[in-house]
Amino acid sequence: MCLSTAYIDSGKEKKELMKDVARMEADANGFSLFDLFGEKTFVRGKIKSIDFVEEHSVVFEDTSAGAGS
Template sequence: MCEANAYLLKNGKEELLMEKIDKLVPHEGGFMLENIFGQRKFIKAKIKEMELVDHKIILEE
């Protein structure tokens, strides 16, 4: 599968934000995340790093 987990970087630590993301859409100063179950979450953040081989998206506010 090609889904990724999103983590929010807080105080130097990665906190799991959402699992099995298949869509990441830029939206009004942040991103709308959607997973394979149809759950959506909006976050005001920027992409710090994407590790595609490890299926990991790291965001920071």
């Protein structure tokens, strides 16, 4: 079974948010990520890319004030 890894890209660096992401839910403020054990991480931002084949990754673009500057 291949699960995804989530990253946040600030423009200067790509930082790992969570490994073994099994589920993702969107709401108006961002995304809730859940791993196999139900642990939850919330991320504000928008999806920059998703790779289902090679890296099994989701990259979020950091949209917080001052990100990447």
